[in-house]
Amino acid sequence: MIWFYVALGVGVLLGVGGQMLLKSGAGGETLLQQFLAPQSIIGLALYFAAALCYMYALRKIPVSIAFPSVSLSYVLVALLGFWLYGEPITMSKLAGIGLVCCGVFLITRAA
Secondary structure, three states: OHHHHHHHHHHHHHHHHHHHHHHHHHHOOOHHHHHHOHHHHHHHHHHHHHHHHHHHHOOOOOHHHHHHHHOHHHHHHHHHHHHHHOOOOOHHHHHHHHHHHHHHHHHHHHO
């Protein structure tokens, strides 16, 4: 059973990596340039790999636990956005991050 949770965690991390690469490739002047940027292509590939990991995890993990767990990616993306791109983390964002973490904790404990 542990491997299904590992796959879920890896899927979340791959999705976060994909999101960061899409942000990195967003510098093109046109949408086509942005889409063809190497970072964007790799980011999309990471999203695909994340989907495969998620599909594997769903073989044994109830979707009512797996899908809310994916919301931890919001937390990681907000923190990486701050560290890598200087995006502000306001008190409301911190409160939201706290609520997401509490929600995931409660959902996974209820199982």
